[in-house]
Amino acid sequence: MSKKKKQNLKRWIPCYLMALPCVVYFFINNYMPMVGLQIAFKNFNVRDGIWGSKFIGFENFKYLFASKDAWIITRNTIGYNLFWIILNTALGIMIAIFLNEVKSKMAKKVYQTFILLPYLISMVVVSYLAYAFLSEQTGFINGILNALGLPSVMWYQKANYWPFILTIVYEWKNIGFNAIIFLASLVGISKDYYEAAEMDGATKWQQIRKITIPMLTPTIVMLVTIGMGNIFRSDFGLFYQVPRNQGLLNAATNTIDTYVFRALLQTGDIGMSSAASFYQAAVCLVTILLFNGVMKKFSEENAMF
Amino acid sequence: MKKNKLISMLLCGAMLVSLLAGCGTGGQDSGSDSNSNKSNVSNENDANQGGEDSDGGDTYELVIELMTFGPEPADMEKVEAAISEITKEKIGATVKFLPISVADHFTRVNLLTAGGEKVDLVMAGITGDPATFYGNGVLTDITDLLPEYAPNIVEEMGDLLGAATFGGGVYAVPGVKYPGEQLNLLYNKEMAEEYGIEIPESLNSYEEWDAFFAQAYSKLPEDIRVFTLGDGSGSVTLNWDSRYDSLGDTSRLAYGVLADVESGTELVNWYETEKYKTMLNKRREWYEKGYIVPDSLSSGYTTLDCMSARTCFSFQNAFKADCNEVTLGRNCGGVELGYIPLGEAIISGSSTTMMSWGVPITSEKPEKAVEFLSLLFENSELANLCNFGIEGEHYVKQSERIITYPEGVDASNTGWGGFINWFGDNKTVYQLTPNTEEYYDQLKVYSMGEALVSNALGYTFDTTGVKTQIAAVTSVIDTMKPMLECGVADVETELPNFINALKEAGIDEIIAENQRQFNEWLNQRQ
Structure with a gap:
């Protein structure tokens, strides 16, 4: 040496x-x-x-592909996750910018707290909140519809409402956390840039596009990479508790986690449940490597590793 | 500079130590509350043993699972001590309960044994069945121990032991000697009187059901429904005309059933039968007419929830030795229930193993566990202690065999209660009020010789060879079955979907394998 x-x-x-x-x-x-x-x-x-x-x-892995649900659960798991990664980033940045513009310190704190609050609520509680809105008999939404003279909607019996319901619930619950992370990076951007831009006559929108977003890129990349690392996992509570395990909603709410839960609840087979986790981990590893590889190719300085 | 370095190193060291310390305590904690309890008690026992040893006694500590509804009973240690007094004298063992919540039961038992923790008796029914535990390698073979240490069980149970026999070995002992199950329609007596609903003697055809429901519907106020199917689980899947044997599968998922219970030898796909379709159509019709509580499936209210909320007039449930209109009424928040029997009681493998006792492989002295079971069925004093606690403290006698809670005590605050296990021979054990001596006469209905015995009693499907298909089929059943059976889904479109999904998931292969094993078993029996 x-x-x-x-x-x-x-x-x-x-x-x-x-x-x-x-x-x-x-x-x-x-x-x-x-x-x-x-x-x-x-x-x-x-x-x-x-x-x-x-x-x-590979005997233990077979059941994951044994029924025609295999396609539905893969599509749902990856589809929702991809869409939510994009939506979460866009909405998160938007809310962070709004929060950043709030002048009163007190108001800012209050808004932040309110936006973050749902993130801290357990999914089981969320499922009952959703049920209070959607219940066929006593639900809030059906109450309004009936008051307007419209017929009740059977929310828990039609799958096509659920991509929207799940998205709203998910964003309502998770957006706060993302917004806080973005806000933390926003606060770190030096005011000098904005002052200089204002001097040159840049509009607010131009400032956001040319200063804020580029400065946020590392944070965005980090959050998206983490999201990619979980692309083949789903929030069990969201997909099992919130739709209240209704078979009719299967096409929109069955994901790999709920499928495995239902399949192994009776037998409690340790080998088969390990196989499911192993499969999820392997897919997530591949996506995270792929995403990082792509990032490296297009903008090396932003790649995570 | 040097000083700084030293400080940083010291800090690192401190962090490391605190981390490891954290690990240590964490490990102990994760060993679960039961562990710490156990060590406490075993210390006490050690102390006791010290005293005993001088007399030459050598006691073994039996660890028995107590399947609770949640919190552990407050007076557990007191009751344990009282039980141990009897067992120490009779079989030279002390008893220690291991409370496990019913929700965790299945996983905990699997993990406890996988982790090598000592347990001597577990409940092998309710959630999970002996066949599954046997398949997972949790239970130990007690065939040879039974004749030597529990001759009374071998003699009295007879054929019933066959229900927990796998590959020629006995792996569990039925916990109830009268294992018949009889389906009933239960109704709220108060409502029947208040609204003047006439109760028919029997319901033996759909016309009778329709007439009864229509009558009740016209008399009940708008906010009380006639019938509830709850969240679509449990006895709800049964029907007055469908008394099949699900062949040891306690959760009634029906991977091929014996439709002709009495003498059949052919297994069928229950979901493809005409009877099943008729039942679904009928339930759909009732649902659309507004007889059935409409949102119980999405709200997750069970039949008992609907009854205790008094939003519903009737429901169906199976009566067993440990479950009749009195116990159900108690579980419905004190509703007084009447009932209409739907056919005779049936003894099948799954009804037999519902409350069974298994000896896990981690038992250090399986023979002591078996001896305890033997004593349990013989000694009513011991069984009463296990079931109801200490006289004067947890219960007071009302008559010879009927007991009640002492003043100021009820099911919610008693120091010994809130568990599912049943101990001993129902015939010699006390019963809580409002049960009366009648209870003991009723027992006969559920016993061998009286009830209809399934042709497949003693046969259990070993699912090891078709695990993949079972998992896929279970997932399909869990998603589709409740909505169909609760009348929420349109039968014309969804039933074919359900059957197709089952076929794609491989139900035919499961049934074929089941039939093959069943034929083999039938041949051996002859």
């Missing part, structure tokens, strides 16, 4: 030491359990244990 390298190493030792707790944590918590991934390929049996159970190849 050259002298310079040695010196370098010495210089970085405190940093490595500081990273050590995290490394240990991740090793214990995230890497050691990976030994258990083999369960996905085994006919797991309590008596024989993880190592002793019989190896059966």
Whole structure:
């Protein structure tokens, strides 16, 4: 080892030491359990244990593709996620900019809190809130419709309403968190740029397009990459609790997580549930690598890794 | 500069230590509350044993699962101590309960045994059935232990043990000796009197049902419906004319059923039968006429919820040794129920194993667990203690076999209650009011020799070979069945969809495999 390298190493030792707790944590918590991934390929049996159970190849994965639901669950999971990643980013930026323009500090705090609040509510509670709106007998919306002399709508019996309902519920719940992250980056943008732009006579819209968005790009890329990393997972509560497990809504609300839940509820097969997670993780890994690769090609400085 | 470095290193070290410390406590916590309880009690027992040892006693601690509705009973330790006093003398073991909430039961039992935690007896029914637990390798084979340690069980249960026999070995013991199930239509007596609804003696054809429902509908006020199908689960899937045997599948998912219970040998796809279609059409008709509570499926209200909210007049449910109009009325928030029997009681594999006891592979002395079961069916004092707690404290006697809560105590605040397990022989065990001595006469209806015994009693479908298809089919059934059976969906379009989806998911292969195993079993029996 050259002298310079040695010196370098010495210089970085405190940093490595500081990273050590995290490394240990991740090793214990995230890497050691990976030994258990083999369960996905085994006919797991309590008596024989993880190592002793019989190896059966891809047998455990088959049920994921066994019914005609396979296409629906893949389409729903990926479709909703892709659409929501885009919508969440666009709406998040919009709200962050609005919030940033609010002059009164007090009002800003109040708005922020209100927008973030739904993010902290459990999905089960959200499902009852949605039910209060959509109930066929006593729902708020049907109440208004009836008062206007219109017939009730059976929300829980037609799948075609649900892409919209789910999107509204999802955005209502999650938009606050994204907006706060964007707002945090917005606050960090130096006022000088905007002052200079104003001097040159730029309109608000031009300022947003030419200053705000480019400055936000790293945050956007980060959030989208994280979103891509979860593209093959769905929020179980949103898809199971909010539609209240109604079979008629299947075409719009069945995702891989709800499918697996329904399929394995009775048998509790550990091998098959591991297989589902393994499959999800593998697809997510591929998408995240693909997305990062594409980013690297088009704008290297913005790629995550 | 150097000082700074030192400080940073120290900080790192401190962080690391605190992290590891965090890990340690975290690990202990995740060992779950039961663990810490257990260690407490085993300490106590150790102390007890110290005293015992001088007498030469050697006691084993039996860990028994208690399937609760949520919180663990407040006086658990007291009752354990009282039980242990009996068991220590009779079988040289103390008893320790392991409360598990019914919602977690199935996963917890699988994980407990996978994790090697000591448990001696678990409930092998209710959520999950002995066949599934056997398939997952949770239960231990007790065939050889039974004749030696529990001759009374072998003698009294007889054929019933067959319901928990897999691959020639017995893996569970039915918890109730009178396992018949009888379907009934239950109605709110007060409403019947208030609105003058005439109750027919029997309901043996759809004409009778229609007439009864139409009559009730015309007399009831607008906000009370005639009938409820709840959230589409449980007994709701049964019908007065469809007494099939689902062959050990307690959740009635019907992967091929024995439609002719008494003597049939052919398994059919229940969802393709004409009877099923008629039932769906009828329910759809009732739904459209407004007889049925319309939004119970989306609101998730069960039949009992609808009855306790008094928004509904009647529902159907199966009576068993541990479930009659009195218990159901209690569960409906104190509604007084009348009932119309829908056919005779049936004993099938699934009704037999509903409350069964299994010995997990993590039991250190399975023979003690079996001995305990034997004692449970023999010794009514022990069974009463397990079921109702301590006399004077948790219950008071009203007559010979009928008990009630002491003053100021009820089901909600008793120190021993809120669990599902049933202990011992119903015939010799007390019953809570408002049950009367009549209860013991009723028991006969559910016992072998009296009830209709399924031709397939003793046969259980081993699903290991068709796991893929089972998973796919289960998912289809779970999404489509409730809406069809609750009358919410249009039968003409959705039933064919349902059947097609089932076929694509492979239900025919499952039924073929089921039939093959069933034929084999029939041949062996002869």
